[in-house]
Structure formats: structure tokens, C-alpha cells
Amino acid sequence: MTASSVSQEFEKHVGHPPLGVWSAPGRVNLIGEHTDYNEGFVFPFAIDRRTEVALGLRSDRVIRVATAFSPEVVEIAIDDLSPDAVEGWSAYPLGVAWALGEFGADLSGVPGVDLYIDSKVPVGAGLSSSAAIESSVALALDEVWGLGLSRETLARVGQLAENRAVGAPTGIMDQSASLLAHADAGVFLDCRSLDAEVIPLGFAPADLAVLIVDTHVEHAHATGGYAARRASCEAGARALGVDSLRDLDIDDLPRAEAELDDETFRRVRHIITENQRVLDTVRTLRLEGPGAIGALLDASHVSMRDDFEISVPQLDLAVETAQAEGAVGARMTGGGFGGAAIALVAVDRVDAIAAAVHEAFAAAGYRAPTTFTVSPSEGARRDV
Numbered sequence: 001m002t003a004s005s006v007s008q009e010f011e012k013h014v015g016h017p018p019l020g021v022w023s024a025p026g027r028v029n030l031i032g033e034h035t036d037y038n039e040g041f042v043f044p045f046a047i048d049r050r051t052e053v054a055l056g057l058r059s060d061r062v063i064r065v066a067t068a069f070s071p072e073v074v075e076i077a078i079d080d081l082s083p084d085a086v087e088g089w090s091a092y093p094l095g096v097a098w099a100l101g102e103f104g105a106d107l108s109g110v111p112g113v114d115l116y117i118d119s120k121v122p123v124g125a126g127l128s129s130s131a132a133i134e135s136s137v138a139l140a141l142d143e144v145w146g147l148g149l150s151r152e153t154l155a156r157v158g159q160l161a162e163n164r165a166v167g168a169p170t171g172i173m174d175q176s177a178s179l180l181a182h183a184d185a186g187v188f189l190d191c192r193s194l195d196a197e198v199i200p201l202g203f204a205p206a207d208l209a210v211l212i213v214d215t216h217v218e219h220a221h222a223t224g225g226y227a228a229r230r231a232s233c234e235a236g237a238r239a240l241g242v243d244s245l246r247d248l249d250i251d252d253l254p255r256a257e258a259e260l261d262d263e264t265f266r267r268v269r270h271i272i273t274e275n276q277r278v279l280d281t282v283r284t285l286r287l288e289g290p291g292a293i294g295a296l297l298d299a300s301h302v303s304m305r306d307d308f309e310i311s312v313p314q315l316d317l318a319v320e321t322a323q324a325e326g327a328v329g330a331r332m333t334g335g336g337f338g339g340a341a342i343a344l345v346a347v348d349r350v351d352a353i354a355a356a357v358h359e360a361f362a363a364a365g366y367r368a369p370t371t372f373t374v375s376p377s378e379g380a381r382r383d384v
């Protein structure tokens, strides 16, 4: 959907054109998985698949939100916003409206709004369709309500909406990528200080492309494994006497192994080694270019598969097939338990590697994946 078609849909629902259209991208995490809530390092980039929100002001104090992905239209008075008063898909946009108030915004005099949301970020693929909704809505409301919050604060608003309104105990990475990214660059984020550095990726000049393999194995971070991994990390930090696993590095591994049970040790080892891999990836990228980061991507996948145990057979097959067909590097991306794998591949190998992945999935009897390339793109913005 383009800005003009999301405007047309808005007009169909509301009866007049919107005041403006804002958009925010999904993200691929190049490396640094489950490190964000451990106050570690991440290195995601925004993708050229965006969520758009058309917004119009109302004369009352009601937020009314409609989307392309549900026939339901949800209304709530601004004064009734709370994390418990919103549910389903509307928890994302309405959770953001609530969370703005938690970051000091005075919502007592702001007007109601009509919102219409559409998205080209695949849902359930681990490409942060949720952060794309949160970030586009946060940017739009911040502007029309004249709140003047920074993009860094809007990322925290989106995270709070996800944690409290949606109920997923996620970190700050996805919203930061969606709000802070620049074209052709990654966001190197220190999740402790929240210092972010935008670093050119140089994929296109090196004739490299990022191939996504969406396995269609569905994951949900509000339930199950994600929260369990977070709990293991927190237990590991407590047992080792540190505030967070960020306080540990490779030299602490022998002590961690001696003091922790085997499973907790492997969870902790993933975080410690993954933080190091993020630092190594940024350094290697700067010194040698993107063609040299493949081994770090591959090692990250092994760590997620064997130590953190968040991969699934379909992700492993996608990664192994891409590697066997000559990818520079490949790994699952995002929270895991399903979703997508990424492969950094030579542009002229994209079709052959995608075909090999499709064949391998068919031979294994898995549901056909969806394969497509993405380019590192600009963060959230006002389009119209």
C-alpha cells in the first residue's frame, strides 16, 4: 500500500482525508540476539517493508483505530487508556497512546484521533511487524499532539507498550531499529547506555544482498520460550552476582561453567559470546567490509541453536542450505522459535540459493517458505 492508498482507505473509513501519513519499517537483526534485555549490544537494520498509519484529528477525546488486517474498528476514550483496557492487535497502537503518558507526556488536553494502519511487514516472521506499528503510531502521535519526545524516548514508549499492553517481555532493539535507522546502514546500539551509532553496511557496493527465508513457523513472544530464556539469563546473572549479563565477558566463562548448572551456563555463554560477536562484527565491517563478517553470522546461529536453543529445524535447514550454496554467512534472526533466517549472499547467487532452500524444504516435507531480499532502509518518517 502506498501513502496515497492508505489515505484513500482512511477516507473511506472516516469520511475525510487524513491530516498526514507516517510510516515505520520492520527490521532484520544482523547480529546480537537476546542481548538487548541483558543490557548488551545489538546491530539491526531497518528493512524496505514498512507499516503506514494515516491519522486525522477528531473534535472529541476518542481514539478510533481501523486496520487493513482486521475488520474490527476499536474505539477508546483517551482518559480510559490503560494497559488492561486494550487487547488483540489494537494493544499495539493503543498501548503506545497510553505509554506516551507514562513518559511524561501530558495527554489531558490533546484531541482524539482517527487512525488507519496498513503494513507490508510480514506478521510472525520475526521481522518486527509489532515494532513497525508501535514506531509509526508513536511518531505520528508525538507530532500531532506536539509532545516533542526524542526518537530514543519513542523507542522506549513502544517497548513499554509491548511489555505492558501486549504482555511480551521484549527488549529495546526492535523499536530502536525502526526509529533510529538510516538507509544502507545498521544501528549499533549499546542497550545499557542506549548510545546508538549508525554504521554503513556497504552491502550493495560489495554486490551483496540479504536474503530472507520466512519459514512460516509461527512464534509469539508473549508466551513460552522467549520469557523462559529471559528468566534463565536473569537467574544466571543473579547466581554470578552481577546486575546483568552485560557485566560479564569471555574471561568469566570458566567461573560461569563452574558455578552454574549446564543449561543456565549455556544460556549465559550465548549472551557473553554473542555480545563479543556484535563487537567483532562492527570492527570487521569497518576494517574489512561486509564480505568478511560471514563466520560471525554462522557462529551466532550455532550459538542460538546449541546454547540458547531458540532455533527450530526449519531455521537450521534454511541456514545450512544457504551456507552449502555459498552464502557469505547465515543465521536465524529475531527472537526465535520460528520466524525467519537471513543469509548474506552475492547478488548473483540470490536466485540459486533461494531455489535450493525451497527444494530442501520440499524434500524435508516442510511447509514452503517465502524467500525475498531486503535492503537496509530509512527509519520512521512522515511520508505525507
Ligand code: GAF
Pocket: 029, 032, 033, 034, 035, 036, 037, 170, 171, 172, 173, 174, 221, 334, 335, 336
Ligand atoms: C524480539 C524482541 F522483541 C527483541 O527485544 C529481542 O530480544 C529479540 O527478540 C531477540 O534478539 O525481537
